[in-house]
Amino acid sequence: MTEQALQTLKDGYTFDGETLDLGVALDGEDPSKETPISIPLSMLNRHGLVAGATGTGKTVTLQVLAEQLSRAGVPVFASDIKGDLSGIGAAAVESDKLRKRLDAAGQDWQPKSNPTEFYTLGDSGLGTPLRATVTSFGPILLSKVLELNDTQESVLSLVFHYADQAGLALLDLSDLKAVLNFLTSDEGKADLEGIGGASKATVGVILRKISELAAQGGDVFFGEPEFDTADLLRTDDNGAGIVSVLELQKLSQSPALFSTFLMWLLADLFQDLPEVGDPDKPSLVFFFDEAHLLFAGASKAFLQSVTQTVRLIRSKGVGIFFVTQTPKDVPEDVLAQLGSRIQHQLRAHTPNDAKALKATVQTFPKSDYDLEELLTSLGIGEAVVTVMDPDGAPTPVAPTRMRAPESKMGPMSEDEIKAAVAASPQHEKYGTAIDNESAREILAKRLEGGSEAHAEEQRSAPADAPADGQDRGGSADKIDFPEESGDSRKKSAKKDDENMFTQVVKSSAFKQFTRTAAREIARGIFGTSRRRR
């Protein structure tokens, strides 16, 4: 590299304010100690992409970013697909190989652990179980998990709307099944007709898909206690950001489920966080590993909601880094919003590889490098970097020898993880599943009890269920549903007041729910519901 090219990088990566070190520039194959490559902390909420072929250093890059964020007081959330990120909770161990790397790059390095919280989806692993209720998850995300087509998705949206209105708490999958079964029963026939022309056959298909999901173990995380996403925003007593690691390797059977769950976390955070504009440092940085799983086979409504979330969550101080093999895995509308790129080595073995490589090169700002050549010749733990500078312009393209983490590369031992989890107050809060009364029990009672008593109650009790639409749209955070489902939702207003289900709704068994649940349900982005605090 010419002196001038190095100087361009030096200038391009000198920022006012706090930064995270990414590494040092590569001068040919050699690290240039005097040319640090970094990213401004204030630009982390402009999102980013970490990409590259397998084994090229994506996870370690994530770790390098996460540990520095934690030290800067920024909480981090990361999914751990292969179980090799847990080491972030332990100090690194020096080896000869590592020492050589550190010396070559002139990296100032001290082994250090980070305050780490281990989570798992449902009770599938070692971490503290994370759960969400079906009600809160909402119809769009659930449709993605169930791989429903657009028609089925809009029917499911109507069923949620119906349940919200009726104050039927959908806590786990069996609740949703109970409602769907009710709607296809003789007793529920009138209600099914009342909710906007959903056919019995479509409801049947949805029921079958739910059973399939449950059979694959996908039901483990629907239920209570529901995870409060505000817990992701904590710092420890020393002011370091807590690194929340979500272990997912045991759920590789149901990839749609975990990627969708991550989206739920984001959507839920979005609803609760205040607007902060462009802060000096982010309030949370979220690493979305294996991001291609999120987008594969996604419906239009789902993609629209992802794009909206990514766009809008920035002003709430949340940064999102997608981690995947090639930029092609991420839809263009989302990609366009990722301000920073850390692109590890790409291979060009097959025609498909070559195509992906060309597409990747296209996503970089102009430079003097032959990027195709450069991207295929990078070593492990090296990357081509461009970040967004504080003026919102891309920094010069920089071939970079990435930093080595100060925490441990690779997994922490099972015993260490178990000990950390046992000692965590989070485990006390979420460790044990609870089974509150919900739609399933209520409907079962109703069907057993006959209609007389409830009809009587209905006559004597004032109606407690809110009028349609009354509780929607009141929130400043609310984002409109994609049009299709929005329109069909309106149709559901035409409810048959005199049908049997309405009688159930108005019975005393429902009073509590109509007060505590239905009135407060205002579905926002993705149709996830607002937290009931």
Ligand SMILES: Nc1ncnc2c1ncn2[C@@H]1O[C@H](COP(=O)(O)OP(=O)(O)OP(=O)(O)O)[C@@H](O)[C@H]1O
């Ligand atoms: N910045 C780095 N410093 C030191 N070693 C590194 C660095 N990046 C990668 N390595 C080495 O390369 C190995 C593979 O890296 P990593 O696990 O991050 O790859 P990956 O791209 O996430 O792979 P996969 O796609 O299989 O998940 C690491 O275990 C480590 O030994």
Ligand SMILES: [Mg+2]
């Ligand atoms: Mg990895």
